[in-house]
Amino acid sequence: MIINQENNSITIPRRNSRKQRIGIVVSNKMNKTIIVSETKKVKHKYYGKSILKKKKYMVHDEENISKNGDKVKIMEIKPISKNKCWRLISVLGKIG
Template sequence: MAVKQLVGLVVSNKMEKTVVVAVENRVAHARYGKIVVRTKKYKVHDEENRCLEGDRVRIEQTRPLSRTKRWQVIDIISTKAGGTP
């Protein structure tokens, strides 16, 4: 089975070794067909505490690491300053 990967924006890094990543998903409304943006937040494991708020990161699904944490950071795509890390 393939491992799921998502790209999202870090919205909080206040926890130790954990960041909260918001992933946007664009879907068509079932009845009206208008494109609606749905946002879901994931708690993600960040071993080295490298992620900062505003970073765009790639996350990957993993085994349960805690009660709510089932994802880990694979790489930082872009930083808040706009450059690559």
């Protein structure tokens, strides 16, 4: 809590926003869990060439609504299990 002396108001600082990612569903074989693959283009530190980097996330899908190949938006949450700390926000569309 921060007190502003100029106009005698109290400001409550907001907590940090959670990370969000957009990726494609690779697997939905587990119950209430999907695996989402995120691909991003980065430059190599030394050579400067563009490289595609892939990362997989285990995501909590409460209603089992996403299918393989869907483009989804996920958000970081507190850990649900050993590997699962992301939650499905929305299905953005079908790829391909």
